[in-house]
Amino acid sequence: xxxxxxxxxxxxxxxxxxxxxxxxxxxxxxxxxxxxxxxxxxxxxxxxxxxxxxxxxxxxxxxxxxxxxxxxxxxxxxxxxxxxxxxxxxxxxxxxxxxxxxxxxxxxxxxxxxxxxxxxxxxxxxxxxxxxxxxxxxxxxxxxxxxxxxxxxxxxxxxxxxxxxxxxxxxxxxxxxxxxxxxxxxxxxxxxxxxxxxxxxxxxxxxxxxxxxxxxxxxxxxxxxxxx
Amino acid sequence: xxxxxxxxxxxxxxxxxxxxxxxxxxxxxxxxxxxxxxxxxxxxxxxxxxxxxxxxxxxxxxxxxxxxxxxxxxxxxxxxxxxxxxxxxxxxxxxxxxxxxxxxxxxxxxxxxxxxxxxxxxxxxxxxxxxxxxxxxxxxxxxxxxxxxxxxxxxxxxxxxxxxxxxxxxxxxxxxxxxxxxxxxxxxxxxxxxxxxxxxxxxxxxxxxxxxxxxxxxxxxxxxxxxx
DNA sequence: CGTACTTTTGAATCGCATCAAATCTGGTGG
DNA sequence: CCACCAGATTTGATGCGATTCAAAAGTACG
Numbered sequence: 445x446x447x448x449x450x451x452x453x454x455x456x457x458x459x460x461x462x463x464x465x466x467x468x469x470x471x472x473x474x475x476x477x478x479x480x481x482x483x484x485x486x487x488x489x490x491x492x493x494x495x496x497x498x499x500x501x502x503x504x505x506x507x508x509x510x511x512x513x514x515x516x517x518x519x520x521x522x523x524x525x526x527x528x529x530x531x532x533x534x535x536x537x538x539x540x541x542x543x544x545x546x547x548x549x550x551x552x553x554x555x556x557x558x559x560x561x562x563x564x565x566x567x568x569x570x571x572x573x574x575x576x577x578x579x580x581x582x583x584x585x586x587x588x589x590x591x592x593x594x595x596x597x598x599x600x601x602x603x604x605x606x607x608x609x610x611x612x613x614x615x616x617x618x619x620x621x622x623x624x625x626x627x628x629x630x631x632x633x634x635x636x637x638x639x640x641x642x643x644x645x646x647x648x649x650x651x652x653x654x655x656x657x658x659x660x661x662x663x664x665x666x667x668x669x670x671x672x
Numbered sequence: 673x674x675x676x677x678x679x680x681x682x683x684x685x686x687x688x689x690x691x692x693x694x695x696x697x698x699x700x701x702x703x704x705x706x707x708x709x710x711x712x713x714x715x716x717x718x719x720x721x722x723x724x725x726x727x728x729x730x731x732x733x734x735x736x737x738x739x740x741x742x743x744x745x746x747x748x749x750x751x752x753x754x755x756x757x758x759x760x761x762x763x764x765x766x767x768x769x770x771x772x773x774x775x776x777x778x779x780x781x782x783x784x785x786x787x788x789x790x791x792x793x794x795x796x797x798x799x800x801x802x803x804x805x806x807x808x809x810x811x812x813x814x815x816x817x818x819x820x821x822x823x824x825x826x827x828x829x830x831x832x833x834x835x836x837x838x839x840x841x842x843x844x845x846x847x848x849x850x851x852x853x854x855x856x857x858x859x860x861x862x863x864x865x866x867x868x869x870x871x872x873x874x875x876x877x878x879x880x881x882x883x884x885x886x887x888x889x890x891x892x893x894x895x896x897x898x899x900x
Numbered sequence: 901c902g903t904a905c906t907t908t909t910g911a912a913t914c915g916c917a918t919c920a921a922a923t924c925t926g927g928t929g930g
Numbered sequence: 931c932c933a934c935c936a937g938a939t940t941t942g943a944t945g946c947g948a949t950t951c952a953a954a955a956g957t958a959c960g
Contacts, residue, residue, distance in 0.1 A: 522828060530831055532824045543820035546813065551821065574813075578803065585774065585802075588816040592771035593779065595823035596760045600750060602830035603758055603866040605949075607916075631938060638831040640917055645940060833917075835948075859906060871948055873908060 466491060475514055475537045480583035481565075485573045489563040500540075500554035500562075507550060509564040511540045516560020517628075520552045531635060536627060542588060545570065557632075602638045607647035610637045611657075615666050622666035694719060703742055703765040708811035709793075713801045717791040728768075728782040728790075735778060737792040739768045744788020745856075748780045759863060764855060770816060773798065785860075830866045835875035838865045839885075843894050850894035 468486065472479040481489075491514075494500070500511060500518060511518065518540045520533035532552055533540060544550055545567065556562075574581045601613045614637060615624045626633060634644035651657035658665040696714065700707040709717075719742075722728070728739060728746060739746065746768045748761035760780055761768060772778055773795065784790075802809045829841045842865060843852045854861060862872035879885035886893040 520824075524828075524832065525837070530828050532828060543817040543824075546817050552824075575806065581809070585813060585816065588813065588820065589771040589774050592816065592819055592823065595820065595827060596748075596771075596780075598827050599823060599830060600752075600758050600760060602827060603863075604752060605915090609753070629938065635831075641939080642918085642941085643916055646916095649940090833947090857906065868949055869907080870909085870950085874948090877908090 471514065475512070477512060477538045477583075477587065478514075478563075480580055480587075481512075482573055482577045482580050485565060485569060485577075485580075488569050489565050492562050492564060494556040494560050494562065496556060496558045498556045500556065501550050502553050503550055505550050506548060507544050507567050510542075510545060510567055510570045511554070512563040512565070513537060513540060514561045514563060516562075517557045518554055518560060518562065519557050520554050522552050531632075534628070534636070539587065542584075542591060607637075607639050607643050608651055608656075610639065611644070611647055611651065612666065615664055619664075619666075622668065624664050626662040626664065699742065703740070705740060705766045705811075705815065706742075706791075708808055708815075709740075710801055710805045710808050713793060713797060713805075713808075716797050717793050720790050720792060722784040722788050722790065724784060724786045726784045728784065729778050730781050731778055733778050734776060735772050735795050738770075738773060738795055738798045739782070740791040740793070741765060741768060742789045742791060744790075745785045746782055746788060746790065747785050748782050750780050759860075762856070762864070767815065770812075770819060835865075835867050835871050836879055836884075838867065839872070839875055839879065840894065843892055847892070850896065852892050854890040854892065 466489075468478070489512075494516070503522070513535045514537070517534060517536045519531055519535075520541055521529045521531050524530055534557075540554060541550065541552065574584055597613075597617045601610050601617070604610050604613060614633075615622060618624060628636075630644060630648075631641040634641040637644060639647075648657065648659060652659060655669065656667055658667060694717075696706070717740075722744070731750070741763045742765070745762060745764045747759055747763075748769055749757045749759050752758055762785075768782060769778065769780065802812055825841075825845045829838050829845070832838050832841060842861075843850060846852055856864075858872060858876075859869040862869040865872060867875075876885065876887060880887060883897065884895055886895060
């Protein structure tokens with residue numbers, strides 16, 4: 445399912461929209477991270493499209509570009525010893541693999557999980573802009589710190605024993621006021637929670653039966669009556 | 673076991689060594705992160721000592737200081753709904769809670785797990801130094817990125833199902849060439865691995881019996897014969 | 901020497917992973 | 931439009947492994 449060639453080779457043939465057509469102001473409504481990019485760096489961006497399953501880069505590839513997901517979703521993953529992919533990051537409307545900016549080679553694989561459009565920035569120009577643009581740099585540091593907090597929450601969640609506790613923790617930490625609208629399939633969510641999809645289905649069922657959770661399509665609501 | 677007052681109040685009575693006595697060059701041998709600190713910021717540091725169990729700050733406290741662990745160990749933790757502490761970070765010879773620099777209030781508790789000495793930097797001066805000192809800023813960004821990679825490895829580990837797989841992953845990713853010297857008790861390590869301490873003991877036993885792991889005190893060695 | 905904590909082993913229980921299978925869903929091509 | 935297909939969703943049955951409770955032995959520290 446994965447593309448056999450790296451994105452750096454592929455995209456030369458598939459760059460579809462000239463960059464001039466990019467409506468930057470309206471872009472930043474859906475992709476707040478785009479607002480950070482200074483104008484000089486914007487002009488060096490290449491806009492690319494990718495189909496589901498395509499590979500952006502692989503473990504060991506040199507870090508030449510920084511990717512910003514405009515629409516769709518990109519994922520960072522690694523294979524465990526049994527060959528199962530473990531998802532390390534999921535980005536919708538933001539950067540992917542921010543932490544690779546200061547290393548030479550990637551430590552993970554990055555793929556696109558649905559039809560997506562992205563911006564690619566040359567890594568060297570990206571680093572220079574961070575040096576010369578204080579506002580950009582502050583925003584970037586803030587992104588890194590925010591990613592750290594998110595990952596700590598993920599670790600906290602994965603160290604909970606029960607499936608129901610993980611669901612509860614996810615909704616409370618990733619949602620707003622006990623409500624969340626899932627942006628992925630349940631199967632994929634199960635993997636993010638470190639559960640088999642069957643275990644997740646059953647946990648959701650139990651929580652509904654206990655009157656603890658309300659499910660309407662992709663919108664999940666924790667009932668205030670039994671919130672911890 | 674936790675100290676009833678915040679560290680900001682406590683330390684005024686317990687600052688033991690005048691800062692002048694700090695031997696910065698020799699310090700950086702054990703605490704590489706200290707080498708990043710520009711001289712101007714060094715002079716604003718307060719050196720403090722803390723006994724095992726003392727609290728540095730609590731969830732909700734305003735972020736006034738940045739802590740650097742010189743000797744000993746500091747931990748970032750949160751309580752789950754059952755009242756069990758979950759360790760989110762463990763720092764020996766480095767910064768603690770780096771990601772809190774750009775937020776107003778802490779999201780975790782920080783405690784000292786053994787007799788330790790630390791440096792406290794005023795958060796505002798720390799932020800100014802990051803603005804004005806390019807080398808310091810680069811080092812800091814690199815620290816943040818490194819913390820992200822470490823947390824991703826931790827998430828990857830916690831999403832492995834078997835106890836033996838987690839032990840194996842820990843030694844391979846935190847150790848060097850399949851060898852690691854534990855810097856904590858096994859009980860504490862078990863919690864970091866998301867396991868009960870009994871499960872960890874049994875996993876270690878099974879791995880030894882299988883000739884897969886060699887244990888000599890705190891030094892664990894994965895046998896090359898059966899490395900994945 | 902006593903105390904608190906870690907280390908270690910045992911036994912019972914519970915929950916999740918796994919395998920299996922049926923249904924539902926969205927998207928594709930005839 | 932309908933048939934079809936791949937993948938997601940959902941439920942059931944089974945086994946294993948981790949948690950839990952219990953207890954003994956070892957260890958560090960005052």
